[in-house]
Amino acid sequence: MKRAWVANVALICMLPVVAIWASMADEPFIITLATKVAILALAGVGLNMALGQGGLVSLGHAAFFGIGGYAMGILASHAQSYTPLLEWPMLIEGSNSMPVIWLLALVSSGLAALVIGALSLRTNGVYFIMITLAxxxxxxxxxISWPAYGGEDGLAIYMRNGFPGLNTLVPLHFFGLAFAVLLVALALATLIGRSPFGLALNAARQSSERVETAGIRPYRLQLTVFVLSGMVTGLAGALFADLNRFVSPSMFSWQTSGEIMVFVILGGVARLCGPLAGAALFILLEQLLGGISDYWHIFLGALLLLIILFARGGVMGLIAGPGERAHV
Amino acid sequence: MSPVLIAEQVLNGVQSGVVLFLMAAGLTLVFGVMGLINLAHGSLFMVGAFAAAGVASATGSFLLGLVAALAAAAAAGALVEVLVLRRLYAREHLDQVLATFALILIFSEGVRWVFGSFPLFLDIPTALSGTVSLPGGILYSRYRLALIATGLVVALGLYLLIAHTRIGMQVRAGASDREMIAALGVDIGRLYTVVFALGAALAGLAGALVGAIQSVQVGMGEPVLILAFVVIVIGGIGSIKGAFIGALLVGLTDTLGRLFLPPLFALFMDSSAAATVGSSLASMSIYVLMAIVLVLKPSGLFGART
Amino acid sequence: MSMFLEELVVWRETTKEEYAVTDRINIGRAARCSTIAAALFVGLASSAMADVKVGMITTLSGGGASLGIDVRDGFMLAVEQSGNTDIEVVIEDDQRKPEMAVQIADKMIQSEKVDVLTGIIWSNLAMAVVPSATAQGKFYLSPNAGPSALAGKGCHANYFNVAWQNDALHEAAGAHATAEGYQNSFILAPNYPAGQDALTGYKRTFEGELSGELFTKLGQTDYAAEIAQIRASDADSVFFFLPGGMGISFLKQFADNGIDLPVVGPAFSFDQGILQAVGDAALGVRNTSQWGKDLDNETNAAFVASFEEKYGRLPSLYASQGFDTANLLLSAMASADVSDQEAFRAALKAADFDSTRGDFAFGSNNHPVQDIYVREVIKEGDVYTNRTLGVTLTDHGDVHAADCAL
Incomplete structure (x- = not known):
């Protein structure tokens, strides 16, 4: 366990070190990349709660990612044009304050996860995968087809939203914010894993009959973790939208779901820092391979296949050694 | 809205359902027998379309193109099964999802590498071009009628194959108890490869047939794949009959939704807005259908196991 | 990798030898980032003008890659023909993803420190990139997309559209339909903003009635239902805007359905890259375009010949737009220094270059004022292509200019 712990700490520290170095070397684009890693890792941490802890293979997490993104897009676009979001039954104004946006992202993605989860969890296994995808x-x-918020064109927000006490336009400040949120999510994931709820969930994943005989309904456990997972991914979506100052339906596309899942698997399922390792590796590959060939997806696919076939623990499995899983 | 238009749209719904069935049959067969979820099924659809377009433009024969589509998709399927998927049968669905997602990346960019980024051309054979008059004054595309007929023949053939042949018996046995059938001396590895190649060939056939009336391009398989998922979730995974009924339901819901929803909204809003709102909701109709089926029957209409 | 890219890479390898000492690290990094530096200070940099660094963000992989490849090839052809050594072009693939385009733009502005951005094909990507790029004092030259928001209220002194405002070709189609005496059109487009703009554009200039107006699903490939409705209607003409694979599917299915109605559409469904995939189904269809390969002017004849010689295929609309974009930029570089924003802006606005479309000028909102032609799809030997029939709109600007404060 010690090796896993050292690997986690090293990995978590690596990101801010890179960002601060880039800031001193005046390479703002590298800070942007580090921020992207932190945000995508956050989305992965969200998915990993459902996937690793709950054993729920969701191929529809792009829905929550997109809802978070649109929470930002809709609030900020109303603030941008000084038009109220709702006039009836009560007046709701747009907002360009991140805490408000985050709240809406959390609530709306949580509600969506509640509905999707309640329907999807009536099934399991491969049905669950396909239903979440659908x-x-x-x-x-x-x-795409709803015209009010830009449809397929998406919504461009010209100014990054603000956070009290920070200048989010400074790349390093925004990175710090995203990284802090990631740390909170990692802490939350650890807490859940060690709580009685997490233990029951883990038991339900391995044998649902066994927890049922103990008087616990796995459905409730799974729905709870699915909602939490959707909320974290939704928050990541709001941050991602702020990183790009732009939202579009492509955040909802099934390739997005696939990519979030790729982060988790590349890094190692059910490992605390798996999504972080996976997202970092993915961005690194995208930057390196993308430069070598227009057809870099072939290499990405091949690498992914090799990891699935021969390195089942993902990157964290290679670095931290086997067996962290039970400890999450 | 005239009855002729509605009748024609019903035919269109059946036709798109039949093509979906060709896709869904392979998916559901592979899942039923091997317990494998294959996202790369859409890539086999694309391989079929490209093979057909390539061979048809080289030889000028649509029929040869169809043969090439079947052969190429079956070969690609068998190759993938032997090299990759075979190692994943015992794994969790998660690994299967990821490995087949990786295969999509490889197939899509690989095909683009070989054929380039421009869409290919595949035309319908002259013998099947134009329209025919059906009873009731309906003018209908001859090629689409041929598609419906092909789909029905394949469905019947699959039924006969599975219900009445030796290999069908093995398939049914394999679906219910894998260890037992291996113990009985059936070469399970070969059976799996054959079943997978069969499913792949069906997808390739669908790709080639559809390629003639659409455009043959990279990424054409994924939208169909997702519809096929909806089909087998509705029909019940592993059930060929379910795939057939589910495909028709999805095809009809989608087509008729697009026909009826915009005019329905035009009753109480202006026509431009009704067109947008109506088509927005029509594009979601099949997912609503799926949600309803799930609430009523969580394992699909004909699903035996969950 | 295309032959062209390989050539450039080989060529750069030799440059690298020559400048091994100073540039090794930089070139190494540039190569990793998939940049293509064209004409890197070969010979003596004698010009007094500062070097211009251009960032091209375009779609080179996945669906829609053919458009980006054509824009890139047209652009690079013009750069190469100019022999100008003061221009450096950095090219990156946006994969048609808006968020990818935004990140590349950030990178080009923040670390590559480009002066001019160009290359974006799709309106939604342009909407994501252009406002923030121009706000940061960069120039943006659009070789394709022309969303109405950027032509009207969102116009900017540093944003120049060298292709068309999105409505232009649809308005031309409506004008053509009116001129042909059509009374009753059935019109359809995908249900997304550009599709809604297309139908609005057509309705703006079409004087007849509409027998039907349909929005299809974006990416839809089966149009049996729509075609049945067209048949059931009393239309005497059909207008559609279905770019890419959607248009291929629609035309093939429409041609096979025995409906004998004239079809008009914008050039996007009839450009050189797509026509071969549509085949006979497109023959005789009238489409509107600001360019055609047979337009009778010297620049165009030379462009078509040299493009075909270099790349072994006929140029498309997109290639001509890429070519014109580069020539506009080169013309501005010849008379102004990019670091002097005022002067460079004026030099761009003068549009003092030989366009492949003949006359070309910018309107008050920096969008083209140009002739729009009607073309007809024909077959030349084995190749499907277009023949220009005549002008349908002369010196056509756009209605959004009225909303632009410039």
Missing amino acids: FGQMFYYFS
Whole structure:
């Protein structure tokens, strides 16, 4: 366990070190990349709660990622044009304050996860995978064809939203914010894993009959973790939208779901820092391979296959050694 | 809205359902027998379309193109099964999802590498071009009628294959108890490869047939794949009959939704807005259908196991 | 990798030898980042003008890559033909993803320190990149997309559209339909902003009635249902805007359905890259375009010949737009220094270059004022292509200019 602990700490520290170095070397784009890693890792941490702890293979997490993104897009676009979001039954104004946006992102993605989860969890296994995928597509098509918020063009927000006490336009400040949120999410994931709830969930993943005989309904446990997972991924979506100052339906696309899942698997399922390692590796590959060939997806695919076939613990499995899983 | 238009749209719904069935049959067969979820099924659809377009433009024969599509998709399927998927049968669904996602990346960019970024051309054979008059004054595309017929023949053939042949018996046995059938001396590895190649060939056939009336391009398989998922979730995973009924339901819901929803909204809003709102909701209709089926029957209409 | 890219890479390798000492690290990094530096200070940099660094963000992989490849090839052809050694072009693939385009733009502005951005194909990507790039004092030259928001209220002194405002070709189609005497059109487009703009554009200039107006699903490939509705209607003409694979599918299915109605559409569904995939189904269809390969002017004849010689295929609309964009930039570089924003802006606005479309000028909102032609799809030997029939709108600007404060 000690080796895993050292690997986690080293990995977590690596990101701010890179960002601060880039800031001193005047390479703002590298800070942007580090911020992207932190945000995508956050999305992965969210998915990993459902996937690693709950054993729920969701291919529809892009729905929550996109809802978070649109929470930012909708609030900020109303603030940008000084038009109220709702006039009836009560007046709701747009906002360009991140805490407000985050709240809306958390609440709306949580509600969506509640509905999708309540329907999808009636099934399991491969049904669950396909149903979550289909619900994701439903949001995708809806976001494209609904004209009010830009449809397929998406929404461009010209100024990054603010956070009290920080200048989010400074790349390092925004990185710090995203990284802090990631740390909180990692802490939350650890807490859940060690709580009685997490232990019951873990037991339900391995044998649902066994927890049922103990008088616990796995459905409730799984729904709870699915909602939490959706909320964390939704928050990541809001941050991602702020990173790009732009939201579009492609956040809802099933490739997004696939990519979030790739981060988790590349890094190592159910490992605390798996998503972080995976997201970092993915961004690194994208930058390096993308430069070598227009067809870099072939290499990415091949690498992914090799990891799945021969390195089942992912990157963290290679670095930290086997067996962290039970400890998450 | 005239009855002729509605009748024609019903035919269109059936036709798109039949193509979906060709896709869904392979998926559901592979899942039923091997317990494998294959996201790369859409890539096999694309391989079929590209093979057909390539061979048809080289030889000028649509029929040869179809043969090439079947052969190429079956070969690609068998290759993938032997090299990659075979190692994943015992794994969790998660690994299967990821490995087949990786295969999509490889197939898509690989095909683009070989054929370039421009869409390919595949035309319908002259013998099947134009329209025919059906009873009731309906003018209908001859090629689409041929698609419906092909789909029904394949469905019947699959039924006969599975219900009445030796290999079908092994498939059914394999679906219910894998260890037992291996113990009985059936070469399970070969059976799996054959089943996978069969499913792949069906997807390739669908790709080639559809390629003639659409555009043959990279990424054409994924939208169909997701619809096929919806089909087998509705029909019940592992059930060929379920795939057939589910495909028709999805095809009809989608087509008729697009026909009826915009005019429905036009009753109480202006026509431009009704067109947008109606088509927005029409694009979601099949997912709503799926949600309803799930609430009523969580394992699909004909799903035996969960 | 295309032959062209390989050539450039080989060529750069030799440059690298020559400048091994100073540039090794930089070139190494540039190569990793998939940059193509064209004409890197070969020979003596005698010009007094400062070097211009151009960032091209375009779609080179996945669906829609053919458009980006054509824009890039057209652009690089013009750069190469100019022999100008003061321009450096950095090219990156946006994969048609808006968030990718935004990140590349950040990178080009923040670390590559480019002066001019260009290359974006899709309106939604342009909307994501252009406002923030121009706000940061960069120039943006659009070789393709022309969303109405950037032509009207969102116009900017540093944003120049060298292709068309999105509505232009649709308005031309409406004008053509009116001129042909059509009374009753059935019109359809995908349900997304550009599709809604297309139908609005057509309706703006079409004087007849509409027998039907349909929005299809974006990416839809089966149009049986729509075609049945067209058949059931009393339309005497059909207008559609279905870019890419959607248009291929629609035309093939429409042609096979025995409906004998004239079809008009914008050039996007009939450009050189796509026509071969549509085949006979497109023959005779009228489409509107600001360019055609047979337009009778010297620049165009030379462009078509040299493009075909270099890349072994006929140029498309997009290639001509890429070519014109580069020539506009080169013309501005010849008379102004990019670091002097005022002067450079004026030099761009003068549009003092030989366009492949003949006359070309910018309107008050920095969007083209140009002739729009009607073309007809024909077959030349084995190749499907377009023949220009005549002008349908002369010196056409756009209605959004009225909303632009410039």
